Amino acid sequence: MEEFKYLVGIVRCMGLSGKIRFKTAKVSGKLAKSLVKVGKGMGKSFPGYLFLKIGSYDCLKELAKTPRVGSIIVTGTNGKTTTTKLISLLLENDAPISYNYDSNTLNAITTGLLSNNIDYGVFEYGIRDVAHAFPDEVCKLVAPIGVVYTNVSREHSLVAGVSNPFDKYLMAKELLCTPMKTGVVICNADDPRTASIGTKKEAEIRVNYYGFDLESEDKTMAKPDVDCPLCGSKLEYSTMFSNHRGKYSCQCGFERPEPNMKLTELTKEFDAWYVTLEGEVYNHTTEKEIPVFLKIKTPAFGLYNLYNLLCAVTTYASFTNKPENIESTVKKITNSLDLSILPPGRFEIMKVGDKLVGMGQGDNGDALNANVQFMCEYVKDDLGFIYTTPDTGEDEIFEDHLQSVIAANPKKVYVVPGRTSVDAAKNYYKIIAENLDADFYPLPYKEMEERRSKIIDLILNSPYKYVLVSGCGPEHYMWAELKSELKTHMN
């Protein structure tokens, strides 16, 4: 690492400019890329970091021209990583691409652009608030041909100790596509927040919407309390799909846009789901409307991931330079899909002995709600819920979580701290205990191994055949480890 610092220093002292500076930055970035390839984690962002240290933002603008067709940036609250992976799997079947996911920064995007001979760059970009990201600047620098929105939900209400109001959070997401003058924006029609971003952008460029065209699965599902992103009045929902996703309208005239790509049929079996995707999507490379009709098999991975898949197929059909391949490529890729596509700590349903256990991260209200909804499809008897709490100052996340915990209708809730504060967890437990039969386990963060083995213990010794384990907690340190420990008990 010292060598790199030295190199950066020399180049800066030399006061390089223009072409030489770009070339030096590129060579150094590529050198770093080949060097860190063997290492883990850092390889996704360090070469880009080095490139940006040596080069300037002007150099990045130059580098952004590397993909022959262009770059696609994926953002949203939940599902970014899975969606980025799926888009990459589909596009790379048709053309050479570079991609980066799970590392959410401009450094990671820059690293991805340090590739030769590519048609596309596909990059995940996370935006928590304007202070910690500069989405409009990123758009100007990378000049993407596509900005893709998965969904926008309430999450971390505190970012680095500063309150992050939802309207500002939504605005930050919108800014990522605001400077776009050409290309296509992909929005979730069923999510009023991302749909509103598309509605505003429609006057300038093409927007391809995706959404479900199904009956509500559960007619008793509570209608969510969602404000119109345009005027602030309460939205009226006629159909609900999941959480705030559904068919909605507002007195101001804002309503759910008609999706260009729809999921029109869904049949579920224990190990596989069957879906029909159909519609007509504007394709950026041919500048034509492409009809799409697909019957495909997917893993039984929850409604949430169906949205990710629908989003990925819509994005792929919008940008592939081989639209004649759409049907065969989607079939080929979905046929070989399994749950390993999901990030390691994500929700999964497993058979353990005579029990059915749903386990995985549910960090924000929307994610936990999706997990509960998915698990409840399988629950035929009493359910035990091991709930891992948010931290101090995350009362808003807890408020959303509490609704989901109650909706799951568990016989018993086992409350375990998910984050650092055991005191905060105890306070959340007290509120849960007012509503449901609950026990509290004050397991400290520092003794994570003990926390994990107690959770495994609770599952294995639970009197209930159905056990749901979800809530907050570190993705790898807690969830991925828990899942692999549980899998050692699988039959």
Ligand SMILES: [Zn+2]
């Ligand atoms: Zn309105």
